[in-house]
Amino acid sequence: AEKAIAVLREKDFERKVINTELLLHQKDYYIRFHKTKAKHLSEMKKQFPMILEQCTNGNTSRELREWLVKNVTGLGWKEASHFLRNIGHRNLAILDRHILKNLVRVGVLNEVPKTLTSKLYLEIERKFLGYSDEIGIPLDELDLTFWCMETGKVLK
Numbered sequence: 001a002e003k004a005i006a007v008l009r010e011k012d013f014e015r016k017v018i019n020t021e022l023l024l025h026q027k028d029y030y031i032r033f034h035k036t037k038a039k040h041l042s043e044m045k046k047q048f049p050m051i052l053e054q055c056t057n058g059n060t061s062r063e064l065r066e067w068l069v070k071n072v073t074g075l076g077w078k079e080a081s082h083f084l085r086n087i088g089h090r091n092l093a094i095l096d097r098h099i100l101k102n103l104v105r106v107g108v109l110n111e112v113p114k115t116l117t118s119k120l121y122l123e124i125e126r127k128f129l130g131y132s133d134e135i136g137i138p139l140d141e142l143d144l145t146f147w148c149m150e151t152g153k154v155l156k
Contacts, residue, residue, distance in 0.1 A: 102146035
């Protein structure tokens, strides 16, 4: 977490303005809802000191993720998991359509759910963690493997 915090400080995250056009015109991918995401990022910047405090207070990954989901506008379970994995937390699933599709393929799920409520997200993550333990591959690594199998890309 300290490394990620240092990068945010180095890039002057707290004082930079979020440019919606920059979010819209990415070279390698399209960002859906770029105006809403820019608004959420701007709001998140205001909460940066509080988020920083939470990220460094010794809470477990799951406690921290739950706090983020409840307290940071625009962060759901998937986005909070992604953020935490990017700053070094482990055993959190980033349940997107690629992962869900593979969980069906390996028999963890019967079908890809149409929507993911908080309760269902956590239930699927628990099953995914059980499967990863069963086959001896850490959840984060299996998640990334499934994602790469679907997209052909390794992104962290």
